[in-house]
Amino acid sequence: KKTINSIYGTRVAVLAGDFLFAQSSWFLANLDNLEVIKLISQVIADFANGEISQASSLFDTDVTLEQYSDKSFYKTASLIAASCRSAAVFSGVSSDMKEAMYAYGKHLGLAFQIVDDILDFTQSAEQLGKPQGQDLASGNLTAPIIYALRNPLVKEELLDILSSEFVEEGSLERALHLVQLGGGLDAARALAQQEGETALAALACLSESPAKRSLQQMVEYVLHRIY
CATH class of the missing domain: 1.10.1220 (Arc Repressor Mutant)
Structure with a gap:
């Protein structure tokens, strides 16, 4: 479109x-609810923080998994976490349940972002609606490549390609292959699964109901996209 x-x-x-x-x-x-207004206002600040963080770390091969996770929180998970907590606020539940719902949204959001980053490596342009590897080509180094750079079998060649910023023809396709060869995709899938399981664990405070099942299915849907 x-x-x-x-x-x-x-x-x-x-x-x-x-x-x-x-x-x-x-x-x-x-909304006439100061707590929710503060939550959503923080999300707006987080969006800006995430975009600035990403723009300032393009092609930075020293980026850590923790920095990647922080950026993913600011760009994606912050909104989902705040939305879940806001629903809890309007429901008038306890502080512990508000925290649990925030944790659910946070880890669901992180799982979603990790999965989205994996798909940049695995899906076709037709499926993505954009060229495969576009995030990588722009210098946005995500979980799959961070993990692959830990593998000595592919690290040096990957570093060479990234330092050249894909100027050579076929270098992007080679980098995509090296990430898979170096186990980056499998490690990122495991990380997404871990975040999803943490999100599900946060729902333990809720009694069994169709609403709880819907929240569980959201996690299942997000994780299903990578298989």
């Missing part, structure tokens, strides 16, 4: 974004 930017240009696209942001702020203010 064509984007607003491609149809109307950058100026109109930015103004449309400003309008939507203003509308969301208006609806947020009308």
Whole structure:
């Protein structure tokens, strides 16, 4: 589908974004709940933090798994975590249950981001709706490549390719192959599974119900995408 930017240009696209942001702020203010307003306001700050973090670490082969996890939280998991906690706030539950729902949303969001990053390596352009390996080509080093760089069998060649920023023809395809060869995809899948299991464990505070089952199925759906 064509984007607003491609149809109307950058100026109109930015103004449309400003309008939507203003509308969301208006609806947020009308919730009349200070705790939720603070939660969602923090999400907006987290979004910016995540984008700045990503932009400042392109092609940085020293990026750690912890830094990747922090960036993934800011960009994706923060919103899901805050939304889950907000629902708990409006339900009037205990502080412990609010924390549990926040943890569920956080780890669901992290699992989602890890899976999304895996798919950048494994799915076709038709499935992704964008070229395969586009995130890697832009220098965004995610869990699969961070893990692959730990493998001495592929580390040096991967570092050479990344340092050249894919200037040589076929280097991106070679890097995608090396990540798989170096076990990066399997390790990232295991990490996503771990985050999903942590999210499910956070639901232990809820009694059995169709609503709880729906939350469990959300985790199952996210993890199913990588197989």
